[in-house]
Amino acid sequence: AQSVTQLDSQVPVFEEAPVELRCNYSSSVSVYLFWYVQYPNQGLQLLLKYLSGSTLVKGINGFEAEFNKSQTSFHLRKPSVHISDTAEYFCAVSVPGGSARQLTFGSGTQLTVLP
């Protein structure tokens, strides 16, 4: 079975500073990788996903993530954050051709952007 670890439960950062949210996964087979964002009192929204091909994936709102197979990581980055980026961020992994239950979410990272 696969698993996802988000090492940082809370990340405070000042506005216009860069940020990296860490995600590591464990799987014995190839995977698809996703980052979702959840704004207060809302559902989850897809930021970006890696299925295959280029390991650098660009998403919405200026976010990008890099798939590193050797380090089994999929860290999310943004060069300059805004107050509006304050939200909960979830990393997720699924197994191509696997069951729906194999879409596994991390426990989330709360990003707080400070003025």
Place this chain on the structure above:
Amino acid sequence: GAGVSQSPSNKVTEKGKDVELRCDPISGHTALYWYRQSLGQGLEFLIYFQGNSAPDKSGLPSDRFSAERTGGSVSTLTIQRTQQEDSAVYLCASSAQGSNSGNTIYFGEGSWLTVV
């Protein structure tokens, strides 16, 4: 509608009562998921519907939980004899195909259930 619609958005119920949560997926989406999100936790898979196939119920935490999907569209999650530990946000999601195809999964805003 344009997105996944869930109702009610908030529900406060007394312990022991039954509750029904409704999900209206994006039109044309064959895959529908229910997740539970407890405070400060990640998402817990509950149940998955794909077209006319038998649902994957492997995530339902007890026999008090059940779900159905009528006509391949609207789904209802039912919790019988609610307990305080059932308090959580129940998220519904849908996709054009299953998650194992890499398709984007679209989430509703959730139903916030509080059992008192």
